[in-house]
Amino acid sequence: MLNKFPLWKNLLVLFIVFFGALYALPNLYGEDHAVQISGTRGGEVTMDTLSQVERTLGQAGIATRGMTYENGQVLVRLESDDDQLAARELLVSELGSQYIVALNLAPATPNWLSSIGGEPLKLGLDLRGGVHFLMEVDMEEALSKMRESMLDSVRDRLRDARIRYTAGGVRAEGNNIVVTLRSAEDYQSAISELRNQFEGYETRTDSSTNSITLVMTDQFLQETRANAIDQNITILRNRVDELGVAEPLIQRQGQDRIVVELPGVQDTARAKEILGATATLEFRFVDTDNDLQDAIAGRVPFGSRLFNVRGGGQQLLENRVILTGDHIVNANVGYDESNRPQVNITLDSAGGRLMTQATRGNVGRPMATVFIEFLATGEITDEGRIAFERVEEVVSVATIQAVLGSNFRITGVGSIQDAQNLALLLRAGALIAPIQIVEERTVGPSLGAENVRAGMTAIMAGFILVLFFMGIYYRKFGMVANIALLTNLVLIVGVMSMIPGATLTMPGMAGILLTVGMAVDANVIIFERIREELLAGRSPQQAISRGYENAFSTIADANITTLITALILFAVGTGSIKGFAVTLAIGIVTSMFTAIVGTRAIVNLAWGRQKRLTKLSI
Amino acid sequence: MFLITKVDENNPLRFMSINKWTTALSIILIVASLATVAINKLNWGLDFTGGTLVEVGFSQPADLAELRQVLEANDYGDAVVQNYGTQRDVLVRVPPRGEANAESIGDSLLGILQTNVDPDLQIRRVEFVGPQVGEELAEAGGLALIVAVICILIYVSFRFEWRLALSAVAGLVQDVILILGIFALFQMQIDLTILAALLATIGYSLNDSIVVADRIRENFRIMRKATPVDVIDISLSQTLSRTMVTSLTTLMVLVVLMLFGGQMIFGFAVAMSIGVVVGTYSSIFTRSTLVLALGISREDLMPPEVEKEGEDQDPVM
Numbered sequence: 001m002l003n004k005f006p007l008w009k010n011l012l013v014l015f016i017v018f019f020g021a022l023y024a025l026p027n028l029y030g031e032d033h034a035v036q037i038s039g040t041r042g043g044e045v046t047m048d049t050l051s052q053v054e055r056t057l058g059q060a061g062i063a064t065r066g067m068t069y070e071n072g073q074v075l076v077r078l079e080s081d082d083d084q085l086a087a088r089e090l091l092v093s094e095l096g097s098q099y100i101v102a103l104n105l106a107p108a109t110p111n112w113l114s115s116i117g118g119e120p121l122k123l124g125l126d127l128r129g130g131v132h133f134l135m136e137v138d139m140e141e142a143l144s145k146m147r148e149s150m151l152d153s154v155r156d157r158l159r160d161a162r163i164r165y166t167a168g169g170v171r172a173e174g175n176n177i178v179v180t181l182r183s184a185e186d187y188q189s190a191i192s193e194l195r196n197q198f199e200g201y202e203t204r205t206d207s208s209t210n211s212i213t214l215v216m217t218d219q220f221l222q223e224t225r226a227n228a229i230d231q232n233i234t235i236l237r238n239r240v241d242e243l244g245v246a247e248p249l250i251q252r253q254g255q256d257r258i259v260v261e262l263p264g265v266q267d268t269a270r271a272k273e274i275l276g277a278t279a280t281l282e283f284r285f286v287d288t289d290n291d292l293q294d295a296i297a298g299r300v301p302f303g304s305r306l307f308n309v310r311g312g313g314q315q316l317l318e319n320r321v322i323l324t325g326d327h328i329v330n331a332n333v334g335y336d337e338s339n340r341p342q343v344n345i346t347l348d349s350a351g352g353r354l355m356t357q358a359t360r361g362n363v364g365r366p367m368a369t370v371f372i373e374f375l376a377t378g379e380i381t382d383e384g385r386i387a388f389e390r391v392e393e394v395v396s397v398a399t400i401q402a403v404l405g406s407n408f409r410i411t412g413v414g415s416i417q418d419a420q421n422l423a424l425l426l427r428a429g430a431l432i433a434p435i436q437i438v439e440e441r442t443v444g445p446s447l448g449a450e451n452v453r454a455g456m457t458a459i460m461a462g463f464i465l466v467l468f469f470m471g472i473y474y475r476k477f478g479m480v481a482n483i484a485l486l487t488n489l490v491l492i493v494g495v496m497s498m499i500p501g502a503t504l505t506m507p508g509m510a511g512i513l514l515t516v517g518m519a520v521d522a523n524v525i526i527f528e529r530i531r532e533e534l535l536a537g538r539s540p541q542q543a544i545s546r547g548y549e550n551a552f553s554t555i556a557d558a559n560i561t562t563l564i565t566a567l568i569l570f571a572v573g574t575g576s577i578k579g580f581a582v583t584l585a586i587g588i589v590t591s592m593f594t595a596i597v598g599t600r601a602i603v604n605l606a607w608g609r610q611k612r613l614t615k616l617s618i
Numbered sequence: 619m620f621l622i623t624k625v626d627e628n629n630p631l632r633f634m635s636i637n638k639w640t641t642a643l644s645i646i647l648i649v650a651s652l653a654t655v656a657i658n659k660l661n662w663g664l665d666f667t668g669g670t671l672v673e674v675g676f677s678q679p680a681d682l683a684e685l686r687q688v689l690e691a692n693d694y695g696d697a698v699v700q701n702y703g704t705q706r707d708v709l710v711r712v713p714p715r716g717e718a719n720a721e722s723i724g725d726s727l728l729g730i731l732q733t734n735v736d737p738d739l740q741i742r743r744v745e746f747v748g749p750q751v752g753e754e755l756a757e758a759g760g761l762a763l764i765v766a767v768i769c770i771l772i773y774v775s776f777r778f779e780w781r782l783a784l785s786a787v788a789g790l791v792q793d794v795i796l797i798l799g800i801f802a803l804f805q806m807q808i809d810l811t812i813l814a815a816l817l818a819t820i821g822y823s824l825n826d827s828i829v830v831a832d833r834i835r836e837n838f839r840i841m842r843k844a845t846p847v848d849v850i851d852i853s854l855s856q857t858l859s860r861t862m863v864t865s866l867t868t869l870m871v872l873v874v875l876m877l878f879g880g881q882m883i884f885g886f887a888v889a890m891s892i893g894v895v896v897g898t899y900s901s902i903f904t905r906s907t908l909v910l911a912l913g914i915s916r917e918d919l920m921p922p923e924v925e926k927e928g929e930d931q932d933p934v935m
Contacts, residue, residue: 268725440721441746442745454878462874473863513874517867520863558824565818568765572762576811
């Protein structure tokens with residue numbers, strides 16, 4: 001008998017190896033020092049920004065390796081890290097605070113490769129250096145604010161309707177509000193007063209105790225949690241922009257946690273201070289008695305002040321603050337009668353009273369919402385603290401249509417997207433749920449680089465040892481296995497570069513080396529089997545064929561169980577352990593391919609056609 | 619240096635003739651490991667206990683006694699200070715404290731070291747794990763081990779037979795107990811990477827036992843007259859050289875990882891190396907002994923009749 005692969009099988013092997021190698025290729029090109037420019041707070045990066053950057057750098061005599069405009073961002077590649085720092089400094093002062101200029105390393109992948117999606121491996125924080133924070137949102141605080149405001153609202157309503165409740169008759173039980181009335185009459189009128197009046201609450205009545213329970217619906221509870229998380233993610237994203245990090249990751253994790261990963265950031269104290277800075281909100285009347293243009297020209301009237309409007313322009317607002325953001329309990333998007341988006345705002349009862357006082361007699365006047373953030377200036381104060389700058393921006397102006405209470409709405413806010421943004425800002429200014437860091441992992445850049453070096457040395461040394469051993473122990477067949485091993489490494493790197501979510505971590509590097517040790521196993525099983533068949537007196541061609549056939553199910557079973565453990569590791573692991581699981585899983589799949597199909601193709605080509613083969617070099 | 623691959627079917631290596639001794643050894647090792655874990659306790663790392671860890675590189679070799687004094691003077695008497703890798707690299711660990719701003723302990727430690735010892739020190743690593751997170755990680759880790767064992771039990775009993783599956787998993791449990799025993803004995807720290815190593819060991823050790831189980835099944839089917847003891851001895855002899863070669867190559871890369879992989883990988887490589895050794899032992903002795911004790915026979919491993927159905931018909935494709 002002869003051992004031959006049909007043509008399509010040989011082609012398939014070539015095809016897969018070719019693709020693996022192609023996508024592994026970007027890793028050979030290294031990275032360029034670069035600065036990345038993106039817009040924030042209304043600033044927009046356009047082709048004009050690109051030419052402005054080009055001009056600025058050209059005048060300063062900083063040479064660039066290329067400049068691209070993509071996805072609303074400008075990426076400038078520079079010759080050295082000195083140029084990179086100089087360019088950043090220059091561009092920060094030139095472009096101003098509406099743009100973020102971040103240091104970055106841009107892969108120097110040639111265009112033809114990146115156009116087919118070729119990208120180098122993404123390195124984990126333990127190899128790149130950087131900060132990983134896990135933050136927990138204080139849901140209890142958010143819910144308790146919600147509870148307090150509900151208690152106030154219910155008491156107000158009952159008082160206004162002159163319904164008498166017992167002492168301590170309006171109280172919270174968990175997230176629910178329980179109301180106990182003085183008499184059966186009060187009970188009846190309270191039912192009609194309270195039933196279906198509060199969004200997110202269901203009414204339950206109990207006539208035997210004259211009590212009414214407002215039960216928070218699960219859906220509303222979920223919404224409140226989701227809102228608290230979204231609010232914090234928005235705040236964090238604004239803050240991270242301040243840090244000028246090139247590829248930050250801000251993501252919800254589980255019920256009430258947020259992961260923040262900042263590659264390349266080394267100064268964790270600074271990062272923490274900036275992430276923890278607070279935002280607030282104010283409502284002010286627009287000064288309609290005086291002319292805006294006069295004020296801009298420098299004649300600002302007494303009692304008023306000029307404010308910047310987000311997205312450009314200015315507004316003249318009264319100095320008097322109607323209300324601050326800490327009275328806001330909730331803000332979300334709804335629709336008005338003609339189905340246009342609006343923002344519904346709920347205030348606590350003190351806020352509601354303030355709003356009523358202020359709007360009585362001012363119906364028809366415009367009211368502005370001012371968002372206030374404390375942004376790091378990048379300078380250090382005399383006490384060694386980070387200097388913060390108070391930045392105020394008008395995010396919305398709306399005309400007051402009626403005397404407002406604790407529930408009101410802002411209509412005519414534009415698109416649904418605009419409405420959502422405004423609601424988010426309102427909640428962000430309210431800081432409904434504070435956050436706390438519950439986990440931090442920082443890796444300094446020197447340790448990261450050291451880890452990369454150590455990992456590479458280990459992989460090379462381990463590889464050489466195994467290649468050497470296989471060559472001696474299985475002679476020519478061992479060399480075939482070695483070709484498969486090297487191909488396997490290329491495939492692992494290729495596949496990991498191809499998958500968008502896969503990052504290489506330190507344990508991942510150990511995983512690669514471990515799959516080398518285990519990839520050998522498949523070939524060992526096959527080769528041992530061939531030796532056995534030879535010793536049992538079969539012809540070399542039969543031994544090859546039977547060796548591969550008999551070994552297959554064993555190899556498959558053994559690898560599937562390892563794959564199961566890799567999947568479990570991926571499911572429960574975090575960060576670098578996930579990286580280990582990913583490389584392990586990819587390595588198992590690619591090694592099965594190279595060790596079974598790949599070596600067979602070579603063995604068939606080398607020995608499969610020889611009719612008078614009497615000996616195998618195994 | 620080469621192992622013998624020729625197996626005489628009438629005269630295999632008699633592994634099962636010493637199974638009384640290996641069983642006794644296994645029992646002694648397991649009891650000793652459990653006792654060590656109970657007495658010495660496991661040295662749980664930061665990932666599971668919570669707390670703060672700071673790794674710094676000084677510009678000159680560090681005087682640990684001086685560092686301890688400085689930290690004690692600044693209200694960190696509970697800090698553990700040790701060299702990590704070289705003489706210049708120092709690791710400071712602070713156990714969890716019930717303070718409100720626990721997340722700033724790392725920064726405060728760095729500040730103290732910078733002002734009092736070396737203004738030019740390099741920050742290499744800062745880790746802070748809140749007690750709540752530590753508890754959750756420990757829980758998730760334990761759960762992962764249990765789920766892995768159960769999933770594997772299901773898969774192996776589906777592919778093989780319950781006696782083989784049960785002994786394969788019993789071998790895994792023994793592996794994990796022995797590794798933990800050694801970790802408790804030498805007070806090596808258990809963190810998330812060690813957990814990954816434990817799971818990788820489970821995968822590795824199972825690899826071994828599946829190769830053996832596969833051969834046992836095959837031999838039971840073709841050797842009609844052999845006794846179960848013979849079949850197992852023959853199967854173990856036939857797979858011995860594969861078992862040794864694979865253990866050897868895996869150990870080779872693990873030793874390389876220990877030598878060159880840096881501090882963060884060292885514990886992983888040590889745990890996994892122990893795992894390879896105990897895994898090899900358990901797949902040769904523990905599992906085979908257990909399979910015999912559970913009374914495996916030829917009938918248990920014959921292919922079910924259903925599979926034969928349709929064999930006499932032409933294949934469709």
